[in-house]
Amino acid sequence: MKKNNSDSKNYILLPVFRTNVNKQDSPNVARFLSMLSNSVEQSSTVSLASRNMHQRASDDIPVVVLDSIETQGAKLISINAEELANFRFSYPGLRIIKEKFYRPAVCLPKRILLQVEQAEIKTAVTVNITDPEGNALAGTTVVIFTDFAASKGASGVTDAKGVIALSLDRTTAERIYIYANHSYWGYFKKDVALTATLSIQLTPIALDYKDSLRYFYDTAKLPKITQKVRVGIIDTGVGPHRDLVVSGGKNLVRGEKETDYQDNGEGHGTHVGGIIGAYGGVNGVAAGVEIRSYRVFPKDKGASNFDIMKAINQAVTDQCDLINMSLGESQVDEGITSYIKEAYNAGIVCFAANGNDNRSPVSFPANDSLAIAVSAMGRLNTFPPDSVESGSVQEPYGTDKDNFIADFSNIGPETDLTAPGVGIISTYPNDLYAVMDGTSMACPAATGMAARILAGNPDILNLPRNQTRADEIVKYLSVNIKSMGFGNLFEGKGMLQPPTSK
Template sequence: MLKQYIVLPAHGFRSPVLAQAAALRLTIPFAAAAGGTAALTREAMSKVEVVDSVSVDGPKLVEMTPETELELRLEEPALKIVPLITYEKMRAIYKVKRAAAAAVVAQPGQGAVLRVEDTDGNPLSGARVVAFTSFRTRAGDDGSTDANGEIRLQITPGVKLERIYVYGPACHWGRFERNFTLAAGAIVQLETIDLSNQLLALRRFRDVLPATAGDGVVVGIVDTGIDPNHPLLPNISGGANMVLEETKDDPGEIADWGPAAVEGEHGTHVAGIVGARPTVDIDLAGVAPGVTLRSYRVFPHNGGDATNYDIMNAIDRAVQDGCNIINLSLGGGEEDEAIRAAIGSALDSGVLVIAAAGNDGRKPVSYPAALPFCIAVTAMGWTNSFPAASSEAGDVARPYGGENTFVGAFSNFGPQIDLTGPGVGVVSTLPGGTFGAMSGTSMASPALAGYAAYLLGQDATILGLNGAEKSTALRDKLFGSATPLGFGRDFEGFGLPG
């Protein structure tokens, strides 16, 4: 059975060994090399197929059998072989596990109907509803409202839900309720987001930063793609579609770096947090409106997760394109040598990499944020920066700090944490020229990427440095700008910059 692997140098990111095609063509049978006498099967003797290369002397995506993979390890000890794995977006949305529960009906079309509307009674389509009959086991149902603002849940009418989360569509807050009864004609109303509210998380965090913050700095967004036509994001200078499955048969698809067709709003929201520029019609600013943004789409159009090969390739492409800072609002559960090598190479090139700590609810920091040279960011919030009944209210949890601060209930923590940033109820740009609220360490990471861009843009000395000296100096300045909020070391690291 053929499997895909990433082949890279045992040390570093590029090597002359990888430039030699012969290095990936095996000649020594595994059995003999291991001191055995058994002949290899036809499958095990098949050659290594190179699917794609980051560069001539850079990491390669290859296809081979597991037996051949073992053989290659013996044939070329100067190489490292890493399995292909995937990473997910770090937006915090609770998910249902479709466990059997008495309240969940068996037949479609028999469940309770819930209507979601605004405070004037107008239906809201596209609201994400997550209803739990048992929050501990995650039993229940979920889905999105239709054009009439309605969703039929696979839950018996009249059942009392332990919790219901409604994540608002564009321009609206969500809703959170405990012990909600799914009675006939049940309605949930959502408040409109008021951009003039001075207590909004992003507005509060950026505080008095100038509109020129980040001028001359380039930030790479490795994500689901960015809306190239959003009026608040005129500072996008381009990018690349790094999803190999979409580009390998049609190189022209590389130019398709806009939002993924399914769940593609994430990258535009992240980009706006870094560098949205307000207009006369939409008074919404990112942390560093002066930056130049670049979009590297690694999440496919089908809504699937991103592979470590595509992420690694995107990091390298961002470095080659002149990015000063790279934001990774993504994560997974395994240590990954391929992305480790890519981030290490970026730092050696003077590029700072900032990553989301993960949204697993107080579990250990996810990778790549857990890597020692990657800046890991938890998500904090202010209890008065969103409506008391919004979905964000369900994310308020200990530890608490001063001035109404807390660490989002979803946020991971641990000794690898470097900083904390606003990640609960963050209002930012969405595809289609609009805006909305999201939560997650996905939101906290770009807030700090934006702040790092502000610090870099105003420091000519650091700008003039090269290589690891530059990324280290910017990292130290970012750490030095932070103030502890009282959460404790493993929840906030050095604290909140600003």
């Protein structure tokens, strides 16, 4: 019976033991993957012969080869799910992994899951958002909860006049969250009496403000790194920004231009890049480090596990020393795991964000045993008192009671480090600056400090690119970690310290 093409799904084919097949050990698999590589450019259906008791042409397995990582490496294919058993028996020696998608590990605006019904409306509120000079702030997200536990309320985005009209079922807002894309701190307040007009001013970002990153790492006083250390950032792309120098990279998103590895417009990767290596308006923790940008996120969509695999492979080819992955997903992916292992065997250490699911278990790839998993911490008085960040304060507190693990940070025994991730000021595309929260911000803080520490040991950097090199990097970082007093589930071993710290 002819299969319905609409039932086709994308799967990844990967050799059994490594990311590339050994011709001598598996010549048939090597030939098969090479044949599929030749079909990528054609984007047409390939008819693969099946191995059945009574062979017929109608039994052929139709496959579309969508993408490839090296000639005898992983392939992304589209195949009817009903054909998978036939495919596995006909072409053994390959792992078959479903394509799935990852999200950035940044704290997104709170979401209304239960909208107020028309019959429930008791209050109509016009929210007016301005800066301190009274200038309207368009494109600002306003979220008002009347029942936070039930995620009930209303939300919207301000118009060109900085105004949004919302209808609510109560006369009191349990919580109000306001999020600016850039240039301003957000706003948070509990138990607000709702009136016909609600006027709120947002606080502009001051570049000399001492946020939690600059409290723990006084970046303005840290010297620029002169020893060559190369950091790969797998994200939404990095730049353009006058404070950032990106030495190169690649756009791994299928169907997009490979040379367009700047930010896709969401700003996440540029913010991450600034935390690591910005120099100018704000300084990152490793100013002077070499940054390479590997874009895996299409605009407003998740990153394919296949594209992340391609990005890690490219970072290995480009001889990065460290890889930053401020992204995550709940389930383990053996394809990405294979490439993290490949990177480690090439002397490269991957850092990954724990995730922001409110103290849930550590997400993947942070929970991979070869990745360095980073939780997010904050500090009181490093953000305005009415900012969104004030809603992230939660126990446990550290040895210094002004320090806390963010309420959003995932935790667990896989956690290796903690780093500042609450109210972080960093670069945003087109020479702007933004405040963001998340283990997405903590991860590059740790990656950047690791780069700074490694810059002081050229002997390790000059080791042959193999597992021993990665082992030595991890061991060397270990002696520069200080416990912050949160406990292992929350902070792992603790926080990386600048090399001059004792």
